[in-house]
Amino acid sequence: MKNKKGSRGTRNRMLRLSTMLSRFDMSVGNIARRHNVRARYDNRVARYNDALANVTDKVLYARNREIPINKLRVRFFLRRYECLSISKAVARTMATQKVNDAEFVITTEKVFARCIDADLHWYAKLFKTCLGDCPAAFAGLTRLWLRNMRFDEPDILNTCKRLESLRLTCCDAGVRLVLQVEHPQLVELAIDSGKFGTVVLNCLPKLQHLSYTNWSYQDPLCFESVPQLSKLSLAKMGIRSTKNLEFSQFLADVPSITTLHLDFLSEKIWVLPEHPTLLAPVLGKLQIAKLVNLPEGCDIAWTMFILEAIVTDENFPREHGYCEKANVQWQPCTFDFKHKNLVQLTIYGFQPELNFVQYVRRVMEAAVNLREISLHDREVCGDCRDLDPKIKNKVCPSRYPRTCVEDMLRAEITRELGMASTALIHFRS
Structure with a gap:
């Protein structure tokens, strides 16, 4: 009897402890992948989403409301009715409790490699419906990650007014079309394999971190108003037609880059080494530079141009050159260069x-x-x-x-x- 009472007491303490948690990460994605869920019509997806909705509702309802939620992350499949249940549970929590950081990770039943244009339009339309079904939940989000969608209108940023972090994976606004981005609170923007013609950063007064991986066309970004942007990460598998980025022009409207991460992913070097007098205005405040996947066996001395860009001696001669092949040909501005x-x-x-x-x-x-x-x-x-x-x-x-x-x-x-x-x-x- 003592053992039974002890076990019951332990369970009760654990139940009370669960009501005091301040961080929640709920996901059905890993379960579904283990069961090889692939098609939109597979009813197991609905069951996973339903289960997640019930768990989310019960866990968030039972918790101690005097303790703020520091982080709430919910990952689910994009389906209208289960999405509505999940969104309503999160919206009720936001209305009755303090939620500091709330994130939706919304994935689609088809992976991008199996999507055709009709699928991308369908997923975007379905997401727009979910957005309209429960705008209160999306209005309270601070982080959002979307996959495999083709957007016609920027409804996301209009509804998600608290949004601080947005990640778009395999999304576009129509092949080669421009994506216009404006948001008063956005701090972080990440785009993975976007087929946008150009992403125009119109008015992002709080944006600090920007990441763009595998853009499809020549001019990936246009910086209009990004006064606080300091961390820039670019990754690209270059091909022969990939345009070399000239940072003196590309970053001309960015006031202060302190962290630069470049991942080349291939033999193609798509950055043009430039003279320090040209680069000093855009890289003069650089503190951290990370260059990844430089081609093995080739001269890497050309990367010194980043260090030289921080030195603003106008008497340095113009002796830089470049080659579109992996082995970039480059000569230092001065042999007694010091940093x-x-x-x-x-x-x-x-x-x-x-x-x-x-x-x-x-x-x-x-x-x-x-x-x-x-x-x-x-x-x-x-x-x-x-x-x-x-x-x-x-x-x-x-x-x-x-x-x-x-x-x-x-x-x-x-x-x-x-x-x-x-x-x-x-x-x-």
Whole structure:
């Protein structure tokens, strides 16, 4: 009897504890994928959405209303009637409780690869219906992630007045058509594989972070009014026709970029190295630069143009050039170039090759106040990550000195860099 009472008491305490939670993350997406839900007509999708709606309603209704909800994230499939149930449950919670951060992640039953134009129009129409069925829930959202839709009108931003973060994956406004973006509260905008002709950022007074992956056409972005934009992330698998971005023009209307992330995803380098006198107005306040997927085996000294852009000496001669191939041809503006602000250099994909060693040495010579160099091995793709180590070494061989047994190689690299000790260099295995 004592054991039974003890178990009952434990359950009661756990139930009381669940009513005091302040963070909720509810999702049906992973369950559906495990059951291989693929077609719009599969009634299992409706059952998953129904179950999620019931759980969402009961959990949010039973909780202690004196404790604010710090984060509420709900992920569900785009279907009208179940969406309405979920939206109403969230709207009731917003009306009776304080919700600091609320997010909808809305996914479609068809993946983008199987969608035709009619599907994209249908999903956008269905989303617009859901938006109209329960505008109160969407009006209280701070974050929204949508997939696989073709929009005719910007109803999202008109309804979601609290929205701070918007992510659009495989969405467009019609192939090659322009997307106009205006919102007084939006802080973060992420676009993944958008087929917009251009995304025009008209009036975004609070936008700080912008990410665009795999744009389809020549001019991905137009910056009209983004006074607080400081973090820019661009990723693109370049092809021969991909236009080189000239940052002096591309970012001419952006007051202050402090963080720049460029992911090239292929052999094509789609950024044009420019003279520092041209780049200083747009990259002069840069603090963090991250360049990912640079082509292996090619000269990477051209990336120094980013450091040089922060130096505004107008006497630097114009000696830059470029090539559309992976191996960008570039000459430094001056051989005695010095940079006083860079304190840390991090390289992912380091290999003990002359190309990398010469590059690190060059940065060390230029960055007179450098305090730390972190060298990481190349990242292994998801298909190879779980392979047996012996097989992995054959599939994706790496000469990175990972273990203490390879201390001699680490010491040799240190000597090649002209250093007496490894105090500055860290091999991050």
